[in-house]
Amino acid sequence: MTGLRARQKEDRSRKILDAARTLFEKNGIEGTKIEDIANHAGVSGVTVHNYYRTKAGILINLIIENDSLLLDKLETRCTQENLFDLSVMFSRTIAEHAVSNLRKVVWRQVIAAVTTDNAGDIASAYFEQDQKLARFLIGKIRSLQRDGCIPASVNVEHLGKAIFHLQNARFIQFVCSEELTSDDVAHRIRNDLSAMFAVNPPGSAAVKIHPQN
Template sequence: MTGLRERQKEQRRHDIAQAALALFKANGFAATTLEQIASQAGVSAPTVVNYFGGKQEILLTLLKAPDEQAMSEARANLGENSDPLEALCELEGLMTRYQLQAMPASLWRELAPYLFTGELAEAFGPWNAAVVEAARSLLVHFQQLGKVRSSVDVEVAATLFNQYANLAFIRLATEGEPDREAHARHMRSVLGLICHGMLSE
């Protein structure tokens, strides 16, 4: 019985999130109310609050899912013959692909000013921390294989990866016609600089 109840709760949570996503796409994030989300999902507003707390938490859930999928795939593709640059490019590329599929450009344009400062940025702290941890884990993997110097501060490198990837993604996602090939080339150059450094050996 407990398992059934948990599945029902998870289904309701999923239905609320999908109802919110449809409204965010149609009306924008700011114009969508909890009452509209509740009505769309066929539940009461207090139920939405009980499951998520508010709109920001729903949005965070919607944005985390594509990155979690990307991080899972990137980890699954790791092997002893993997290359640090290729692995970081793959992680960034997967996150970009799934996030572009998750949200329309109009919604990214609305959200862009709030993703780096203010309450929305604070709410996204755990999401960013998860991406930093995924990049850090990749780099630690390569340190253990001797493909990344032991002296490299992987926490700093992973944070740099996340922060720049966020900026570059917002630029891409808010373009009228996102040029993913140009974005991928640019990110490979930036990540190559991170991986290879600037100093002569």
């Protein structure tokens, strides 16, 4: 049995988040004061801070809510049977999804907060989601390797993380520029991977390495 207190808490956080979404949509992030959100949600300004700490804290929760469907979408669309097309679709899907409900400016604010709020709750929440996406990609790549599409000598953990980081860099570039489209992202990832995959391993690339993130 959930106590009244727990239900009220749930209710308030919902109201605050809904108010924030509405007002951000209507007046923009800069044009929305914490006080406005508080009024709209029927609580005091300090309560908003108590629930979400900062404006970016509200935003990261909008993103998390939005991203609950992303993994399903990836599962549906990332069925390619070669590494190249898989990676491109992975990147494209993430970019498209990111802007399907939220504006780029939301992402910029959150990424900035994650960068500074070292190991804070915002950073943790963001990294957790990132982690899930990276695991997904690595899993797909592992399947490809099992099917013989990727040499058995390749470390799929390393490969997956490398491609994920590349995707991430292009994603940040994407949200930092209002002009760039998800087509552009796919296109650039294509260029990145074509070039990288066309380089034959030099002798020194066979350096022995111990596993690490």
